[in-house]
Amino acid sequence: MEDATERPGGLNLADRIRRLANGRATLDVAQFQFIGLSEIRTRYGERWPAKHDRVVRVARHFISRRIAPDDVLVAGADGFLLVFGAFSGFLADAAAQRIAKELNAYFLGDPDLDDMELNAQHHAMCIDDFAAAFGAMLHAEPAPHAPPVRSHTDIAMGYTPVWDTRRGALATHFVSPVDRRSGLPLDWDQTSHRHAEMDERKLLASEADMRILFAGGGRALVGVAIHVSSAHGPTALARMAQAMATFDRRLLRYRVLRISCIEPGYPRIYLEDMMRSLRPWAPRIALGLSWAEPDLASILKLHPAAIGFSLPPGALRQPGLRAEIQGRIAAAVEMARAAGVFVGVEGDLTAEHALHFMQAGASHLCSPRLWPVRRTLTAAESWPRAKLATLGSERAA
DSSP states (O other): OTTOOBOTTSOBHHHHHHHHHTTOSEEEEEEEEETTHHHHHHHHGGGHHHHHHHHHHHHHHHHHTTSOTTOEEEEOSSEEEEEOSSOOHHHHHHHHHHHHHHHHHHHHTSTTTTTOOEEEEEEEEEHHHHHHHHHHHHHHOOOOOOOOOOOGGGEEEEEEEEEETTTTEEEEEEEEEEETTTOOBOOGGGTOOOHHHHHHHHHHHHHHHHHHHHHTTOOOEEEEEEEGGGGSSHHHHHHHHHHHTTSOGGGGGGEEEEEEEEOTTOOHHHHHHHHHHHTTTOSEEEEEEETTOSOHHHHHTTOOSEEEEEOOTTGGGSHHHHHHHHHHHHHHHHHHHHHTOEEEEESSOOHHHHHHHHHHTOSEEEOTTTSOOBSSOOOOEEOOHHHHHHHHHHHHO
């Protein structure tokens, strides 16, 4: 595999796979294959190349946003190959199934892609078997264009309001990267997996903005979401700690820190270590989970201040998946209430969705559709529950 296509930065795919295999007897691999592709190709005829290009582009982008920096994603004729660097065993299998489920939900929500479906299969393979099965695929992988890297001058920090359903207030604001020109939310994962770099910038920006707000007499809870990889390992954790060492300790009680993107089944011992290390700078620590997390009981034993569920785009537009998500979150609310833990829901929620989750007992809701990202940190403000009911009635009319 020495002549595999060169990647940006000088490492070819074969070298990247070899680096992952260093010291390991097996590689954990996920195959994402399109179902019924031959029939779909025949149905589209001459229009298939354009359709195929869009499907591959969307799927690659979607999967890339949900994998770790050490993972390697390779496009093939009928799907994708994902070689895990961060997960193995059941964690790799759970990650593969979650990605496929969320991507299929996304496809169903798009009228132009709703006939596409992916199947995910996880394999643990020795190096020789992997080379025999996928060596040709690695050789055939075309060199992608390097993604545009945003200049720091293009990125500013805005704040995403979080609605407190019990108090009827926008009391918490999470710092969020935004495009400096448009003010629209910037999905950092679209352009880079340098989570620690962005998380460090968010921590420092939140501190500067908090000091300005409080000096002027304003008050609000200020949240920072850091990727789980930014809090795992001594190097990344030291970087976060260095940023948090600048915090004004008098303002700590107004801070919320959320460890985000926690995969289903993520080792609890790692989460416990992260929370213990971060607590001196953030007494309130929330955990951002997948709605498909199978073991909430062990999560609640870690005593987070809150747990939050981030919903994939389009998931609530499908009746079957919507019912499953709503049922799981309702059960999570009951379990969390018994443990004294708040539950939040984040996603592209309509007023009807927000009403449902509020009535189910969710204590915090976040939806840029209902509460758009703001360019600056603002003080907490009243946002009565009746306003949400009014919005729901207006949309229904």
